[in-house]
Amino acid sequence: MATVSRRSEMAEATSSITIPVLLLGCGGVGRHLLHHIVACRDLHSKMGLVLRVVGVSDSRSLLLVDDVATTGFEDEFLTEIFRLKSSSGSSFSDLHDLGRCQLVKGAEVTTNIINVAGQLGKSTGLSVVDCTASPETVHILNKVIDFGCCIILANKKPLTCRIEDYDKLISNIRRIRFEATVGAGLPIIASITRVLGSGDPIYRIIGSLSDPRDDLSGMDVARKALILARLLGWRIDMDDIQVESLYPKELGPNSMSTEDFLRIGMLSLDRGIQERANAASSRNKVLRYVCVIKESRCQVGLQELPKDSPLGRLRGSDNVVEIYSRCYNKSPMVIQGAGAGNDTTAAGVLADIVDLQDLFH
Numbered sequence: 539m540a541t542v543s544r545r546s547e548m549a550e551a552t553s554s555i556t557i558p559v560l561l562l563g564c565g566g567v568g569r570h571l572l573h574h575i576v577a578c579r580d581l582h583s584k585m586g587l588v589l590r591v592v593g594v595s596d597s598r599s600l601l602l603v604d605d606v607a608t609t610g611f612e613d614e615f616l617t618e619i620f621r622l623k624s625s626s627g628s629s630f631s632d633l634h635d636l637g638r639c640q641l642v643k644g645a646e647v648t649t650n651i652i653n654v655a656g657q658l659g660k661s662t663g664l665s666v667v668d669c670t671a672s673p674e675t676v677h678i679l680n681k682v683i684d685f686g687c688c689i690i691l692a693n694k695k696p697l698t699c700r701i702e703d704y705d706k707l708i709s710n711i712r713r714i715r716f717e718a719t720v721g722a723g724l725p726i727i728a729s730i731t732r733v734l735g736s737g738d739p740i741y742r743i744i745g746s747l748s749d750p751r752d753d754l755s756g757m758d759v760a761r762k763a764l765i766l767a768r769l770l771g772w773r774i775d776m777d778d779i780q781v782e783s784l785y786p787k788e789l790g791p792n793s794m795s796t797e798d799f800l801r802i803g804m805l806s807l808d809r810g811i812q813e814r815a816n817a818a819s820s821r822n823k824v825l826r827y828v829c830v831i832k833e834s835r836c837q838v839g840l841q842e843l844p845k846d847s848p849l850g851r852l853r854g855s856d857n858v859v860e861i862y863s864r865c866y867n868k869s870p871m872v873i874q875g876a877g878a879g880n881d882t883t884a885a886g887v888l889a890d891i892v893d894l895q896d897l898f899h
């Protein structure tokens with residue numbers, strides 16, 4: 539089976555822009571990204587755009603086309619990867635036919651990624667897309683940007699690491715996109731960037747940015763809050779964020795099994811939260827688990843908010859962000875919609891890759 543196709547065959551229009559893509563992480567989001575890339579071929583072709591996937595990695599190995607300079611995986615092969623990685627515990631070694639590509643393992647994975655970045659970064663350009671949930675990738679990303687590669691992140695961890703690594707990562711702001719790290723496909727980062735770029739100072743952001751059922755400790759929201767605060771220019775770290783966990787230490791994973799937590803712990807939490815919700819209601823307010831970024835403070839926790847505010851009206855699992863600035867003062871800019879899901883998040887990542895097309899040729 540042929541697993542790669544020549545760039546010239548893929549490009550329909552002579553004036554096409556080709557973006558070579560190297561994907562790190564092929565779980566829920568990563569594999570859906572491959573699916574979307576294949577599904578959007580016709581659309582991208584009409585836009586004069588070709589996404590040429592040259593490599594895909596997971597936690598164990600890296601699949602790489604033999605000739606990264608001219609070839610990319612065929613759509614049939616990308617679809618096979620999508621199917622394979624849809625079963626839990628699967629690895630690229632389970633692929634039946636590797637065709638004209640190689641499977642790299644162990645320490646060789648990082649070396650090969652850096653080599654590809656070195657080869658393509660300054661010639662055709664390369665988009666390195668991080669769809670892992672790993673803090674380790676920041677070292678790779680900080681190397682590949684030196685070769686002029688573009689970086690697209692769904693993974694929040696490289697942006698919430700030490701400020702020195704963060705500074706390096708965003709040192710070429712034109713070459714990095716990270717919309718999917720906050721609110722999946724919602725244009726939260728893009729909207730904030732536009733407001734800031736117009737000279738309109740943002741003085742408060744308040745947002746419900748995850749489903750507390752998935753993030754009772756609040757750490758995921760705290761990472762999103764840190765990304766937004768740093769976007770505003772705040773030089774802070776995770777330790778500077780005040781996080782209210784929805785469970786006390788004695789109900790945490792180190793002290794109680796998940797079964798006991800769901801059976802006993804949750805019930806005790808419900809009582810306390812219900813009392814707080816009732817007290818808020820008596821003041822015509824509602825309780826929301828939000829991040830608040832204002833006046834040099836970045837907080838994550840339960841807040842009482844007016845019932846008739848955008849966040850107060852929130853129902854279900856939507857994300858809602860209210861952005862207050864000089865222009866959006868009494869009436870904030872509000873962004874609302876589904877803020878998670880593999881399909882939606884992968885679409886956000888794809889939109890980021892397409893947004894970088896002018897940097898390729």
Ligand SMILES: NC(=O)c1ccc[n+]([C@@H]2O[C@H](COP(=O)([O-])OP(=O)(O)OC[C@H]3O[C@@H](n4cnc5c(N)ncnc54)[C@H](OP(=O)(O)O)[C@@H]3O)[C@@H](O)[C@H]2O)c1
Binds near residue numbers: 562
């Ligand atoms: N899903 C959402 O709704 C959503 C929304 C917004 C943002 N995100 C972010 O998107 C990222 C991906 O989420 P997900 O749901 O797809 O996670 P996931 O299903 O756990 O997939 C993570 C993938 O990364 C791979 N991986 C782990 N460590 C790696 C490493 N050091 N190098 C290369 N690959 C590595 C894993 O390999 P194996 O396959 O071998 O395990 C897996 O393929 C996360 O950072 C998440 O926070 C997700």
